[in-house]
Amino acid sequence: MNKQVLLADQIVSAIHSVVGAGPVNLHEPSFTGNEWLYVKECLDSTFVSSVGKFSDRFEDDLVAYTGAKHAVAVVNGTAALHIALMLAGVKPNDEVLVPALTFIATANAISYCSAIPHFVDSEEATLGMATDKLRDYLQSHTHQKSGQCVNISTGKVIRAMVPMHTYGHPVDINGLLAVAHDFNIAIVEDAAESLGSTYHGQHTGTFGLMGTLSFNGNKTITTGGGGAIITNDVSIARRAKHITTTAKLPHAWEFIHDEIGYNYRLPNLNAALGCAQLEQLPEKLIAKRSLFDLYKVAFELLEGFKLLVEPAQCHSNYWLQTIILNADQAHHRDDILKATNESGLMTRPVWRLMHQLKPFAKCPRMDLTMAEQLAQRLINIPSSPNLLKIVE
Numbered sequence: 001m002n003k004q005v006l007l008a009d010q011i012v013s014a015i016h017s018v019v020g021a022g023p024v025n026l027h028e029p030s031f032t033g034n035e036w037l038y039v040k041e042c043l044d045s046t047f048v049s050s051v052g053k054f055s056d057r058f059e060d061d062l063v064a065y066t067g068a069k070h071a072v073a074v075v076n077g078t079a080a081l082h083i084a085l086m087l088a089g090v091k092p093n094d095e096v097l098v099p100a101l102t103f104i105a106t107a108n109a110i111s112y113c114s115a116i117p118h119f120v121d122s123e124e125a126t127l128g129m130a131t132d133k134l135r136d137y138l139q140s141h142t143h144q145k146s147g148q149c150v151n152i153s154t155g156k157v158i159r160a161m162v163p164m165h166t167y168g169h170p171v172d173i174n175g176l177l178a179v180a181h182d183f184n185i186a187i188v189e190d191a192a193e194s195l196g197s198t199y200h201g202q203h204t205g206t207f208g209l210m211g212t213l214s215f216n217g218n219k220t221i222t223t224g225g226g227g228a229i230i231t232n233d234v235s236i237a238r239r240a241k242h243i244t245t246t247a248k249l250p251h252a253w254e255f256i257h258d259e260i261g262y263n264y265r266l267p268n269l270n271a272a273l274g275c276a277q278l279e280q281l282p283e284k285l286i287a288k289r290s291l292f293d294l295y296k297v298a299f300e301l302l303e304g305f306k307l308l309v310e311p312a313q314c315h316s317n318y319w320l321q322t323i324i325l326n327a328d329q330a331h332h333r334d335d336i337l338k339a340t341n342e343s344g345l346m347t348r349p350v351w352r353l354m355h356q357l358k359p360f361a362k363c364p365r366m367d368l369t370m371a372e373q374l375a376q377r378l379i380n381i382p383s384s385p386n387l388l389k390i391v392e
């Protein structure tokens with residue numbers, strides 16, 4: 001038997017030893033709290049749509065949980081990014097720095113502003129934007145003009161950056177805040193994957209001008225579909241609420257809209273799910289951490305890869321458990337994906353890198369060596385918090 005088969009087989013049996021025989025999904029939601037009660041309340045009250053007490057309560061609950069001063073609940077995480085970028089001042093033809101290693105929503109939202117994604121490399125420890133490499137790159141490829149950061153080769157303004165907290169592991173946000181400050185670039189944090197993750201004790205998404213969350217079905221908690229913008233800036237919060245609710249001026253009966261707005265408000269029905277899910281977030285996070293501990297023990301004696309660990313000074317939500325192959329084992333990735341999926345264990349590689357996708361192939365980018373290496377080495381393994389019940 002060659003080594004390649006061995007590594008894949010070892011991983012298959014180690015995962016089975018943690019999650020049972022399967023089949024097992026990558027990440028599935030669970031509804032074990034007040035979901036039925038709150039959804040029934042919506043139906044009984046007939047407030048199922050854009051107005052209702054759960055939409056307001058969900059925002060208050062998000063404020064209480066994240067420590068952000070304001071939260072605006074919207075229809076999904078992509079819409080949250082779209083509006084956050086607009087409110088960060090991103091205009092048509094601006095460039096926005098974004099990791100090449102991210103889910104496509106981050107880059108799509110930049111395109112919705114008619115702006116141009118500009119791809120940044122990642123660092124191995126966090127999988128997020130590489131701070132020092134970005135600083136060097138900006139130093140040699142941009143100049144400051146009237147307080148704006150201008151890309152020398154395209155002549156376009158680099159208006160914002162969107163660091164993303166990959167799989168729930170916080171990015172080096174202090175380092176990026178310093179770069180953003182020195183180069184006059186706004187930060188919108190894509191915290192879609194990191195609800196419950198903190199950096200030096202502070203919740204992710206609360207460091208930049210705005211942060212965005214997602215409550216899609218595969219995330220740590222779900223509202224079916226949903227998202228939120230969080231911010232400490234009251235005027236941004238007011239603007240966000242206004243343009244996500246069709247920019248309608250308050251009036252008892254008149255329909256007066258003072259700009260082109262969006263119908264992005266999170267419906268009350270979805271928010272009802274969100275309130276119930278948020279109540280269970282602490283126990284879900286504990287379950288996810290315990291699952292990590294079990295994988296750690298199961299993988300302890302295996303060689304050729306590591307389980308991804310939260311960065312120092314950070315507390316990760318461990319949204320997706322991830323193994324990272326040693327660089328010299330990267331060629332085994334597809335065998336491992338095949339062996340695990342064939343034995344009923346749903347595993348996935350990281351997203352195809354943004355600059356390798358047709359819509360973004362021509363976008364500006366820095367050297368992306370690390371992102372390209374990581375893409376060959378990362379594999380997500382079953383991560384649902386309810387998997388713990390199987391082993392109990």
Ligand SMILES: *Cc1c(COP(=O)(O)O)cnc(C)c1O
Nearest residue numbers: 076077078103105106192214216
């Ligand atoms: C899930 C996710 C989003 C937002 O997704 P929606 O499905 O629109 O809620 C954005 N960015 C990243 C990195 C994500 O994982």
